[in-house]
Amino acid sequence: MGNRAIELTEIPASYRIPAEAYYDEAWLEKEKRNIFGRSWLYAGLESELPEPGCYKTVSVGLDNLIVVQDGEGELNAFHNICRHRGTRLVSAEGKCASFVCPYHKWGWGLDGRLRGIPKNEQFEDLDPAELGLHKASIVNWMGLLFVHSDETPSLSFEQWSLGLADELSVFKVDELQVLRQESFTFDANWKLYIENHVDWLHLWYVHPKTLGSLTHDHDQVMHFGSSFVSYDRVKPKYAEAAAAANPLPELPHLKAEDQRFSETGAHFLFPNLPIFTGSSFFAITELVPLSPSKTQMNVTLLGLPGGNVDIFMKGFKEITKDEDATIIASIQENVRSTRYKVGPIAHTYEKAISNFHDHYLDLIEG
């Protein structure tokens, strides 16, 4: 394993996010401002913006952004807010030559520069150079787009994703195709899903059948700051059957790489992006909080064509939806209980929860 991983054994594991963070509306507002508003967030695929003028809108905490390919083929991110009186400029996705506000028709180029103001004699003292669209930040990582609400974030995407982006670059996501995009909702706070995603302890008990062919050896887990990478080997006696039952074509470029990349991988990019990998796929599962107790998961499955995607997705959702999302919903039912308090947590197998809390609390408290 790489030597960039951080050793966490000196820090005691603890569960520190308070109960109200799992049910309180005002807390979710604070998360939108301080967690989502200060993070690099997944914003979709480069292939969604194939030509100049193609744009899509994304929410980043309290902010609405436009992501657009400009006339030079560059990707830009702007705040989706009119500099006159704050109207939302565009919604959903589309293609345009400029952004024109529907209210009083101020217009901006795809580079965000103010181009025109009707009845401009009404605005004599105005300096167009000062009224460009507010800039946000965008990065294209292997065809995956990440945005940040600030024009100059305190951490670059490279710093934010630390070793995770390097580690997962062998998957060459930009050479893969979108095999399926699907969303589902579940009745639990988004953080409970993250905590479950990084929890090694539950593998034996929540997934005895679906992941029962894996060893659950804990020797291929790496923490990179707030990110997390892990791989779980198949038990030798199941290896042949597992390979034969794989419904998707293998990714040939993984053959030359370390064996771990072909095992079952579960990774995490703070704050809301679990990623799953295997010998034949790369799956992004973005979590969007709809309310403190309801979360949407947007699954994007990338791989190579020619397999049976329905069978793959059935197995994938059995794990993520029927098993994981169901067990955490039964915690959600108890977070307002007078007896709700997290007890001792496992010093190794639940350590990553503690790590998640560290980074979460750093940000939420500003």
Ligand code: FES
């Ligand atoms: S609010 Fe946009 S032009 Fe007036």
Ligand SMILES: [Fe+2]
């Ligand atoms: Fe799980």
